[in-house]
Amino acid sequence: MRRLVVVGNGMSGARALEEILARGGDEQFAITVFGDEPYGNYNRILLSEVLANAADEAVDDDDADDLYLNPLDWYDENGITLHAGVRIVRIDRHAKVVLGDDGSVTPYDVLVLATGSRSFFPPMEGMWASNTELTRGVFGFRSLDDATNMLRHVQGRHSAVVIGGGLLGLEAAAGLQAHGVAVHVVHPTEVLMNQQLEAEASKVLRSKLEQMGMHLHLGVKTNEILTSDGSVSGVRFTDGSELACDMVVVTAGIRPNIGLAMVSGLETQRAIVVDDTMRSVDDDAIFAVGECAQHRGEVYGVVGPLWEQAAVLADVVTGADPHAEYHGSRLATKLKVAGVDVAQMGVKAPERESDEFVQFSETGRGVYQTVVIRDGTLIGATLVGDVSKVAALTQAFDSRSALPEERVRLLFDLGAAGDASAAADLPDDTQICHCNGVSKGDLVACVEHGAESVSACMTQTRASKGCGSCKGLVKEVVEAALGGAGAEDPADSYYVPGIPLDKPTLMREIRERGLRSVSAVFAALAPDGNEHVGSKMGLTALLRMMWPDEFVDERDGRFINDRVHANIQRDGTFSVVPRMSGGVTDAAQLRRIADVAEKHDIPMIKLTGGQRIDLLGVPKEKLQEVWRDLDMPSGWAYGKSFRTVKTCVGTDFCRFGLGDSTRLGIDLEERYKGIEGPAKMKLAVSGCPRNCAESMVKDVGLVAVEGRPGGSTQWQIYVGGAAGATVRKGDVLATVDTHADALRLTGRFLQYYRENANWLERTYDFVPRMGLDHIIGVVVDDTEGIAAELDARMQESVDRYADPWATDQVDRTPGQFHDALPLVPLPQVPVRGAAR
């Protein structure tokens, strides 16, 4: 019999097993499960409830039945060997065995990794008593042990501070409040639960929580945990003020447990990278499921997606459906946060001008509801305080079904259309309980097979045994409807992975502490002051932007492309792309390029998609010579920087031209050339709406349009367009009258992008994330009063520009152009002669 080993006995590990058993997996496999928690498998979601209950109550008898998903005898009955309390420390992929911390060696044919996540503790003075032990009175909120330890500690205490006002933090806060302590929630932004809610919704939630007596400290950061006699005595904020307390709960995000996968040589990024069959991309015998899996770039932090993953995994592993594929999940979250109902699905706010937005707010009652509709389909909804419409909305969201003409009916029953019919009208495959993946059909089947009560159906299907927020609906469905999941997304907010700060905070710290080099940033802000290789490029780019003048340039903080100002090729040679502003060249330039190519045996000369000429296959040690012979400026084809401005021929020659697109393109490129940012910036200028330069799919694209009657030609400025890995039509930022306005607004937008975009976030993600209206507000209408500063800072970067190829001729570091592959004959790229 083949051997199946599961590492991690959490919610997805257990679910994967159930799904495998349901497909007859016990006939095919001898199954072994390892879990490093010393328990059977329990429902992590219910820990919020455990915490709110009196000490120890929830872990015995009755409630324990609820808490534990599968009792120990379930493992016996199904012939599964459970090693509770054993941690797997390594996978020997060649020998196909897993090694446990108890010295055990267990062979597998198929291995499933379901190691979940752990709490993240931001680096902070006073957090740790030793390398492995938190200071007495400091807690994470992830495991049953965390919950029971908190319960033990809270007795007789007076006040608690919760760091992090996301879902978990608010749950912890509500739980602790039930024990009579004063609870303070400290959250770094003004928006509570910012993963799920936009500002308005969050405000309503906030006033409800305050009514319930919770103390909220928003826009405040903790930077030290104060102790006395080894126990927590308070916290100190970055502004120096202090708050006394006798316990601290840290809910500042979670991190996938990927150490095991990493030491065992599996591809990990944010989590273990899997393909559509949930299989590790490196090893056919290894699968990953749950919060430790990264699928198509997504890592999920709620259980809904995990159930879908587990089903696909089971189909593939058992061969029930070897072609099963998981394609990602759309998130619909329904929660009860500290007693307040909240539901959120899809986008939080409208993203395009054409999006419809229906908004209802009744602050007195603590109710706030919005829906976002695009092209007649529901793409987002947020409900706070009153979630009675969530079933119908989720249904519309999931199925992209037709919406009532009168949009407001989505939120309210106007006149006739009765509420009661809602549940009955839902199609059978509507998911009612997202926690346990129970559909309306499952519940109906239960009733048809003789279940007589709501609780009987709940027991049989486990509907509403997750977060419990779907109880009302389950009731209606045994009567019919849907339910929800909820929780914490991993805190992906860091600008670079090695420094646990989001970009605004990181920039503030850098400025306040005057950190001008990458090594200084690591020393001051990284956990234990450690360098982190994957963070260096991002920090270099940020510091160069922040300190155009005073940046202390450490070459080891740059990627090789930025050290030698050329793009590395597959064989270790480089490509040379000189600047040809606006794609315009002349005979002398072409002749020179031809001479250089001939002199240096350039293996390939190619016209690029960016309207210039690429000389490919230049060995590193020949770069300087090639540049000198070319005597042209760098085109920056290698950097996370301003690249090119594509233009069309415009008014000079084209019979349709309205605006001098070539001139504007050249001026833009000469002005902003080489400006570095969080990612590439590519522009285009077209002389009329025929748009030959493809302006609508550029980071910034300009199009000349007929002006108002009697007026002159205007320039329409599009931002956030893309036609690479992502295709997105840009949004109109503004329509301006003059060439000068176009230059200025482009620069201001780019500066705002440089200062606010995440590392490697192209404008096509940045613009929708910030919201077009917001960007227009800041950049065009100057609602924040920072337009002049943005212009000034961009001007400073423009003024400091120096051509790197020229600079490198006079100023170089030891061995900067030294051969890195000695004895390997380069180039190895194919040499293409002219087509003959």
Added chain:
Amino acid sequence: MSTETGRVVEARLGPVEQIPLGEGRAFLVGDEPVAVFRPRSGGLHALRAICPHRGGPLADGLTDGEVVVCPLHQHQFSLTDGSCATGAPDATAYSAREEDGELVVRLR
């Protein structure tokens, strides 16, 4: 330079400052190409210069004193033992040290 049955096993390669702090540079020890790294955190490390994945130039990689990241496909190799944490074959590790300001690399 000491030899053992004709094969070069150890070489003095000149001043340590040839390698800027935090970077790597490639050298030849006999006819073995070796990438030597000089992390900011101190010490010297040496790996075979050619990436075991697809021949990338490891000396051009970014490093943090723990690992070097090959510039071609971002596989990561431990500076101490060459082991790859990202699924490519392991790189060969050599030893490097400083003697009187000079860089000494030994093939093992």
